Amino acid sequence: MRNPLLAPDLREIVADRDEACLREFFRDHHPADAAELLDDLEADEVFFVLQLMSGRERAAIFDYLDEPLQEGVAERMDDHDLAALVTYMSHDERAGLMTRLPQERSDRIYPLLARAEREDIRRLQSYAEGTTGAVMTSDYATVPADETAAAAIERLRHEAPDRETIYYCYVVDDNRRLKGFVSLKNLILAPPYRRVSEVMKTDFVRAYVDDDAESTAKKLAEYDLLAIPVCDRDDHLVGIVTHDDVIDLIVEEATEDVHRLGGVGPLEHAYLETPFVTLWLNRAVWLSVLFVAGFLTTWALKNFEDDFERIPALVLFIPLIISAGGNCGSQSATLITRALALGELTPKDWLRVLGHEILMGTSLGLALGFVGFLRALLTSSDGTAGASWSMFALTIGLAVSVVVVCGNLVGAMMPLILKRLGFDPALMSNPAVSSLVDVTGIVTYFAIAQAILL
Numbered sequence: 001m002r003n004p005l006l007a008p009d010l011r012e013i014v015a016d017r018d019e020a021c022l023r024e025f026f027r028d029h030h031p032a033d034a035a036e037l038l039d040d041l042e043a044d045e046v047f048f049v050l051q052l053m054s055g056r057e058r059a060a061i062f063d064y065l066d067e068p069l070q071e072g073v074a075e076r077m078d079d080h081d082l083a084a085l086v087t088y089m090s091h092d093e094r095a096g097l098m099t100r101l102p103q104e105r106s107d108r109i110y111p112l113l114a115r116a117e118r119e120d121i122r123r124l125q126s127y128a129e130g131t132t133g134a135v136m137t138s139d140y141a142t143v144p145a146d147e148t149a150a151a152a153i154e155r156l157r158h159e160a161p162d163r164e165t166i167y168y169c170y171v172v173d174d175n176r177r178l179k180g181f182v183s184l185k186n187l188i189l190a191p192p193y194r195r196v197s198e199v200m201k202t203d204f205v206r207a208y209v210d211d212d213a214e215s216t217a218k219k220l221a222e223y224d225l226l227a228i229p230v231c232d233r234d235d236h237l238v239g240i241v242t243h244d245d246v247i248d249l250i251v252e253e254a255t256e257d258v259h260r261l262g263g264v265g266p267l268e269h270a271y272l273e274t275p276f277v278t279l280w281l282n283r284a285v286w287l288s289v290l291f292v293a294g295f296l297t298t299w300a301l302k303n304f305e306d307d308f309e310r311i312p313a314l315v316l317f318i319p320l321i322i323s324a325g326g327n328c329g330s331q332s333a334t335l336i337t338r339a340l341a342l343g344e345l346t347p348k349d350w351l352r353v354l355g356h357e358i359l360m361g362t363s364l365g366l367a368l369g370f371v372g373f374l375r376a377l378l379t380s381s382d383g384t385a386g387a388s389w390s391m392f393a394l395t396i397g398l399a400v401s402v403v404v405v406c407g408n409l410v411g412a413m414m415p416l417i418l419k420r421l422g423f424d425p426a427l428m429s430n431p432a433v434s435s436l437v438d439v440t441g442i443v444t445y446f447a448i449a450q451a452i453l454l
Helices: 006-015 019-027 031-038 043-050 055-064 067-076 079-088 091-100 103-112 115-125 149-162 184-189 213-222 243-261 276-303 305-310 318-341 347-377 389-420 430-452
Strands: 168-172 178-183 227-231 237-242
Touching: 006 019, 006 043, 031 043, 031 055, 043 055, 043 067, 055 079, 067 091, 079 091, 079 103, 079 115, 091 103, 091 115, 149 184, 168 184, 168 227, 168 237, 178 184, 178 227, 213 227, 213 237, 213 243, 237 243, 243 318, 276 305, 276 430, 305 430, 318 347, 318 389, 318 430, 347 389, 389 430
Parallel strands: none
Antiparallel strands: 168 178, 227 237
16 A cells, blocks of 8 residues: 655656666565556656666566556657557556547557567457447457376466466367366465366356356456466357456456446546536436426426425425435345346346335335324424324335335336346436435325315
């Protein structure tokens, strides 16, 4: 974790252009820690620091920098230095960088790369966003099936510096069809003369390039793997997805869901790095939609204007009733959306969810309705226009109960419906649920009042 006290010292060292001190400063830092410290500097300063490091060290730190800072540093590098940096970067990160570079710049960089690297980058760039192919890396270790354990370990010893992970080694045939995998642990524990084919596992989990990236992340987490092999539809091994890629993906998906549940459009960059206008538009669009939806609430109140003129006390309980329904609906929407995201539910489970939420809504409704009943008993009878005091309290208690049940069902079922239609269930945000329940709550409230009091 970054020590904020180091940032001023680092700025001073960079300002003095003390190269020896800078090399000493970063010598014992992990690349992630070094990148976090550099994130506080300007692109010119970061460029100066990175120029003092070897190619592999520079690429290791560059991989961890925030994307805007990466792009700023890349702008300051000449084409040959940037090509050298790309060569040392991890395969998935360099493909992402080349995608973000201006077309004119990337066209100048490609000829400076080895043919294999050019093809690898273009292949990774070809996969659609959101698919497993778009998040995988082609940087993995393979061993022949007929090689001995000792020979395989020796091979890995030479390959290790150029591989993202060697804890899992994949066994492929001459056509690169995946036949199995062997862990580094099993290779070390196996007798030196034992063949890889005798210790490898042929019963394994794999993903395909066109699989949804989120489903692959769940699969990797479910089986507690460090990496999962990725194949094309002919079972040719084309890459792997590692646990660190999955962490990034899960954080990204969870952040997007949280934004949508809060009624905010997802942000591409960190909060403080997002331009004010972009942030304003993301919030304003959703707020405008919800504001217009609020007109329905005004319309509903207008239709019942005569009723609350006859019994003014009804107006006092409108906020209480619609907030109870909205809060309950928001709870249900959050729980169901999260269950869908984790794969605990599918739209096919709608009948079970319906039964469960009817029971839950009824239980919560009775509890809150009883509290509402007691609160209404304390209301002055002056505003009940001669209606029975106890009947007025019963109206409030019954309205709260019914609105809570309705809100619970709306919040639970709408994410399932959106998922069934192919939309992100998080689109049913908490503010959207509240707006919808407001309208149904007011209609339900006054319908009950009319039946009992008027």
